[in-house]
Amino acid sequence: MKGIITGIDVGSSKITTVIVNVDEENISVIGVSTHPSEGLKKGVIINIDAAIKAISESVEAAERMAGVRIQNAAISLGCKHISSTNNKGVVAISRDEISGEDVLRALESARTVSVPQSREIMHVIPREFIVDSQGGIKDPIGMSGIRLEVDTHIITITSMVLHNLTKCINQVGLSVEDILFSGWIDAEVILSSTERELGVILIDIGFGVSDVVIYIDDSISYSFSVPIGSSNITNDIAIGLRLSIDDAEKVKVSIPTLIKKAQQRQEQEEKDKKYTYPKKETSDIKEQDLMLNLSDIGIQTENGYEEIKKSMLDDIIDARLEEIFSAIIDDITKSGFDYKMPAGVVLTGGGSKLAGISKIAQKYFSSAARVGYASNLKGLTEEISGPAYTTVYGLINSVIKNSNDGSRNNNSLGKNGSGFNASKIIDLIKSIMP
Numbered sequence: 001m002k003g004i005i006t007g008i009d010v011g012s013s014k015i016t017t018v019i020v021n022v023d024e025e026n027i028s029v030i031g032v033s034t035h036p037s038e039g040l041k042k043g044v045i046i047n048i049d050a051a052i053k054a055i056s057e058s059v060e061a062a063e064r065m066a067g068v069r070i071q072n073a074a075i076s077l078g079c080k081h082i083s084s085t086n087n088k089g090v091v092a093i094s095r096d097e098i099s100g101e102d103v104l105r106a107l108e109s110a111r112t113v114s115v116p117q118s119r120e121i122m123h124v125i126p127r128e129f130i131v132d133s134q135g136g137i138k139d140p141i142g143m144s145g146i147r148l149e150v151d152t153h154i155i156t157i158t159s160m161v162l163h164n165l166t167k168c169i170n171q172v173g174l175s176v177e178d179i180l181f182s183g184w185i186d187a188e189v190i191l192s193s194t195e196r197e198l199g200v201i202l203i204d205i206g207f208g209v210s211d212v213v214i215y216i217d218d219s220i221s222y223s224f225s226v227p228i229g230s231s232n233i234t235n236d237i238a239i240g241l242r243l244s245i246d247d248a249e250k251v252k253v254s255i256p257t258l259i260k261k262a263q264q265r266q267e268q269e270e271k272d273k274k275y276t277y278p279k280k281e282t283s284d285i286k287e288q289d290l291m292l293n294l295s296d297i298g299i300q301t302e303n304g305y306e307e308i309k310k311s312m313l314d315d316i317i318d319a320r321l322e323e324i325f326s327a328i329i330d331d332i333t334k335s336g337f338d339y340k341m342p343a344g345v346v347l348t349g350g351g352s353k354l355a356g357i358s359k360i361a362q363k364y365f366s367s368a369a370r371v372g373y374a375s376n377l378k379g380l381t382e383e384i385s386g387p388a389y390t391t392v393y394g395l396i397n398s399v400i401k402n403s404n405d406g407s408r409n410n411n412s413l414g415k416n417g418s419g420f421n422a423s424k425i426i427d428l429i430k431s432i433m434p
Contacts, residue, residue: 004030006062006073007395008055009182010165012040013207013231013350015054017062018384018392019070022400031066032384033058042208042227043079045164048171056172072175074399076391077165078182078204078211080227081158086127087113090149098131098140098148106150115156122162122181123155127219153220155181177399183211183223185394186348190372191215200343201365202372203328204390205351207231212328214337222337226327230351233320240316241305247294251313254297255355259287259310261296288314318360325364344368350388 002023009016019031035058039050063069089109093102111124129137130149140148162179169176187202196215204211208229214222230252238248251258288311294301332339344367347357352371361369373386374393384392 004066004068004070005396005399006070007076007392007399008059008073008169009076009389009391009395010040010043010055011037011078011206011391012043012209012229013037015058016384016389016392017058017073018396019062019066019068020396027396027400029384031062031064031068033061033065034384035061037207040208042229043077043206043225044081044161045168048164048168051168052171055168059172059174070174072177073169074177074395075165075169075179076182076185076395077157077161077179078206078209078225078391079157079161080209080225081161082122082155082181082183082211082223082225083119083157084153084155084223085113086151086153086221087111088149088151090147093146093148096144098143098145100141102148103129103140103150106148107152110150110152111154113154118159119156120159120162121154122157122179123153123184125153125155125184125220127151127153127221151219153223155184155223157181178402180395180398181211181223182206182391182394183213183225184220185398186211186390187213187215187220189374189394189397190348190390191346193218195343195346198342200341201328201332201339201345203345203347203352203361204349205230205324205347206349207351210324210328210349210351212331214332214341216337216341222332222335224331224335226324226331228320228324228327230349230354232324233317233351233354236316236320237313240312241308243299243301243305247299247301250297250299251294252317253353255313258292258294258296259290259355262290262292262310265293266290314356317354321354321357321360322364325361329364340366342367344370346370346372348372348387348390352387 004019004021006019014034015037016034018029021028021030035054038054039045039047045051087110089106091102091105091109107124111121115121128135128151129140131137131140131143131145132147165179166176183202183204186204191200191202197218199216202213206229208231209225209227210229211225213220234245234249234252237251238245290310291307292310293307295306329339345361345365347361347369358369358371371387373390
């Protein structure tokens with residue numbers, strides 16, 4: 001694929017637009033803009049005019065940087081209305097060999113799952129193909145058999161969410177190439193093949209919601225969202241420390257700086273002491289006993305705390321993370337899956353930047369945990385670096401993988417899709433399956 005592609009990550013805290021130039025050798029970012037989100041709450045548009053304005057400003061700034069005008073874009077979405085199910089489709093093979101048409105019919109059969117009128121199918125993702133009872137097949141094209149079965153993972157969303165988001169993008173003057181679930185595209189760019197094979201849980205902790213995707217035996221098995229995110233942690237800090245929301249957010253993202261400054265002060269105090277008896281070594285001072293001074297990050301308080309104990313801040317944050325992780329574990333358990341995965345938990349999203357979050361996740365999920373992010377683009381990557389921008393990389397990756405000679409393949413197979421096309425489905429299968 002060659003040309004210009006665009007991805008827009010529509011989140012509850014920020015709208016990020018990335019314009020990428022693709023040639024035979026390189027994938028380079030030529031334009032990027034992050035604008036504060038407006039008109040959205042927990043991934044759902046609640047004010048169309050405000051959302052249009054925020055999206056428009058993000059797109060225009062990215063266009064100015066890139067020096068190009070864009071006509072279409074792929075959109076990522078994570079919201080509290082995501083749910084999923086697994087369903088199978090079975091067809092008789094029409095010829096001696098399995099063709100793209102056979103695969104198409106099998107996917108259409110799987111797509112006939114009962115969905116309430118208020119919801120739409122967002123993605124139909126092949127998990128595996130079974131040919132004459134032989135399972136574990138990733139690409140059945142060209143194989144011989146008389147019966148083709150496909151096991152799929154189907155992600156659905158409330159129709160209102162899709163329609164309003166599409167309306168906003170169209171009002172900005174763009175056509176929608178595809179709307180993709182952020183949890184799935186995150187998983188595609190940061191989970192290793194070993195993690196997917198062993199079994200892993202990916203948690204994208206966004207501003208308003210946390211998206212969750214489970215992989216088992218190298219196949220996506222369960223997807224959902226919980227309506228709790230990093231904004232809840234900010235609110236708790238604001239209440240607990242009697243700070244404004246902006247100052248509380250500053251405290252949340254500056255914890256490593258506060259700790260470093262406190263340690264430096266402690267070290268200096270130890271040096272200034274002139275006792276004759278052996279003094280306490282700095283290394284013996286427990287981190288939770290440190291006193292954090294908010295003035296170190298430019299916060300001056302009148303009624304709130306100016307200096308707080310590290311353990312007090314930990315208690316506030318841990319209580320909310322316990323709620324987030326407990327809600328995720330409860331949902332996983334009710335679905336019949338095990339939350340103790342062999343490959344553990346991978347955290348991403350803006351909320352995963354919280355200091356020490358992987359250790360807290362290890363405690364609740366009783367397994368290994370790490371913070372993951374993608375970093376395989378060239379160009380202005382410093383502006384979209386870190387786990388908060390994983391979805392941006394996932395968007396670009398999805399567009400490139402599902403493009404054929406510059407034309408976009410519809411992999412959502414939803415009601416708003418452009419209809420089924422055998423060549424597109426073949427390309428889709430080859431791009432999704434390892």
